[in-house]
Amino acid sequence: MSPSVNILALVCAGYAALLFLVAFMAERAAKRGQGRWLQSPIVYTLSLSIYCTAWTFYGAVGFAARSGLEYLTIYIGPTLVMVGWWWVLRKLVRVGRAQRITSIADLISNRFGKSNTLAVMITLMAVAGTTPYIALQLQSVTLSFSAFAAAGPAEAAGKLENSEATAFWVATGLALFTVLFGTRNLDVNERHHGVVMAIALEAVVKLLALLAVGVFVVWGLGGGVSAVIAQIEASEIATWEIEPSRWVALTALSAAAFLTLPRMFQVLVVENDDERHLRFAAWAFPSYLLLISLFIVPIAVVGRSILPESTNPDLYVLSIPLTSGETGLAVLSFLGGFSSATSMVIVAAIALSTMVSNHIVVPIWLRLMGGGALMSGDLRHVVLLSRRFSIIGVVFLGYVYYRISGGGAALAAIGLISFAGVAQFLPALLGGLFWRGATRSGAVSGLLVGFTIWLWTMFLPSFGPDAALSASVLSDGPWGIGALRPEALFGFEGLDPLVHAVFWSLSLNTLAFIVASLVSFPAPLERLQGAQIVDVFRHSTRGQRWRGGMAQSEDLLLMAQRIIGATQAQGLFRSVARAQGLEGYLPEPTPEFLNQLERELSGSVGAATAHAMVGQIVGGAAVSVDDLIAVADEAAQIMEYSSQLEAQSEELTRTARQLREANEKLTELSHQKDAFLSQISHELRTPMTSIRAFSEILRDGEGLSREEQGKYSSIINSESVRLTRLLDDLLDLSVLENGQVSMNIEEAPLEGVLDRAISAVGLAGKLLIVRRREREHILLTTDTDRLSQVFINLIANAQKYCAAPAPTLKIIVRAKDGRLNIDFVDNGRGISRDDQRVIFEKFSRLGDDRESGAGLGLAICREVMERLGGTISYLPGQGGTAFRVSLPLVAAAGA
């Protein structure tokens, strides 16, 4: 008795839940840094197995039953590519890592001058080539469901109408999984550990399932190895009857597709953690393929002999255990097919959505929003959202294709059409990797020619006569032009249609690519990128050099925060600034820094967009004469020497600039010291003068009324209070500076300290304070009086100086890497770059406001924070005045 479809659906759901769990655990382990085993070469190798889709799992047997050993070509191609890893894959992976490539479209566009046109073309072609393939996976799951249903006659009738629902729910589940685990983080180079782990598990399941069915067929049904061999010898596929051209063309096609399929590129290059994994996969993955293909022929032969004639050979893997009553094995085999289908769809959706979102949605969105790179708002949400919608779009495009095509054609046919479609990227990919002379025009023309021929000779005829192309066009050519017949271009008749299409599309693609490259002239950026990618193993080449001015660092920070997130961007800027020997968050925009920034951004939004955004801020991408000489000049050693000299001179220039800056600061400080004396005498004299004047009046004035006496003495009193406060501040500062102060360390919650500070300032309803109290439940071990003194100062400053009509102060608390950051951000005008350098100095006051106090507040704050082991700094690029108080979180615990 076969299991009911309901139980199967339950098993399916259980299996899906297991996958979610595995993915979730892997993500968590990776987040906690326990994920070393996630990065093992075995996981990498297993993840490559998404090459083996449902087409392999079910279709290979059908392929073998129809045309003998020809199915092996599909595995021999990738085997050769893997064994020959030193030639192509090694370079591909290195380039992928060095340039932070996010997809095959990104790589090719990056190589050919970061051209977005090229990226868009490849994205569209990849979607066109992959959609039928996703449809194929949905179809295979549906077919296997109905195979189960057919085996249990009771459900058979009810099942048929449900097959579309099955496809729909499978598509929905897959889209959900992919959105959940495929778009957790934006930076594609931070790998999708959860997805990769789930795929590795699925790889094991499908291999075990196929091996189990194979073992069952050979030793359970066939009666041992020799009996099965005898059965093969007696079958319809006993002898070698393969057309040589098909053998060669299919092997070459599968090898090409292995490199260019977007999903393969994703796992091979983008998800690669370590170049050394390739060495392991170079022999381990061929072994996987060998095991997968080992039992295909026995299954095909035994299946044909024991199953009724009408059984679809594509489903032998499932039908054999079902008809033999091996329910457990049938379920395992079903799960194998399910795994193959789902893992392909998941990775293909991630790869395609990255391409669609980076190269189509985000550029369009940026253009529509007009403001360009300097707009406010967090771009990350847009990118993530567009990626999520792209995933859903890609999966459901596959579903729609499945519904429209009706899921008729044999599985293998769709697979090969898809292979041939994406194989059109190969000339541009290889040419870009190995030939400096390849140009953008060459790549565009090659792709256009190849893709058009593929459409005409393979894709459109695949729907059958009178579907996409009329029968007369197929037999006589369009408008009766025989030379353009889809299956006999230029009158070359008699070729197998597949060989014909692959031969013409790839050869004319390559020809157009080479000829257009030879006659066109590359733009400077193309030549630079070409040199960088072709000579990736030589370090003498340099990327394109940005030239930046001083005023732009803040703009760059503003933009970077929107793309890679505030914390990460500030971290990056701060570390670069520190490496340059500068304080704060704004490094010098040196060419190295700009290149690094561009690469970081391109990990999130792709090379073309990142380049455009940096270019918008820095101003024209300057490719200097030196750079051009560097590209043209072949004498690498001279170049290396001169580049060393140049590096030294740049180093010197930078040091000189830093010295100049230090000198300027010293001069300024000395001015301040001078000013200090006059300041202090001025500050002391003003209250002194009025005290003296009024006390003289009181002494000499007779006949003063009581009110006048009271008024004058209260003036004397308030002036002496002011004087005392000033002296207190001075004393406080000098005590702090000399380190004589003793700290009164105690434990208190941050929330309480902030509360106290806010009430001490006495807001008078003028300043609106925005806090997130749930984040403030942090226990501090520090001198809370001193800390609240700092807070009071910052809040009081915001109250005094924030010039916005509705002044607002945001207090943002963030704990990270053992430090507690408390940001005070108001919505005022901010502080200009020049002033930012002096605000923490004594007596530095912005503007001439008499009310503004002595200008000691921030200087005291800085000293206090130093004593507490923390820092206070100005935080640029927040849209207002912003200060960050940073404390170590020693012995602090979240409450």
Added chain:
Amino acid sequence: MREPSEGQLFLPKDTYRQRRTVDAIRLWPILGVICFVLPIIWTGTGKSNVGAMGYLFSVWVVMIFGGALLSRRLRHEADTPQETSVPPAESSDTGRRL
């Protein structure tokens, strides 16, 4: 560059061996292509598919073992980086770690 330049006539023995290992790794897939394409001469001769499978799977196993052996050799010899890697890859890492 610490690496001996291409033009040097005599190399230290370990560098020499390493270069020959790389040569072997380069040539290995070419042998594979030849062996895997060879069966096309059987078309029309009525060659048994069982025999063909025996041949193809043997080539496959030899390819795998040879590949494993060579990459093992390379691991021993070339764990000191053979090419100076492109510095940007490292500098971008520092950004990510933060």
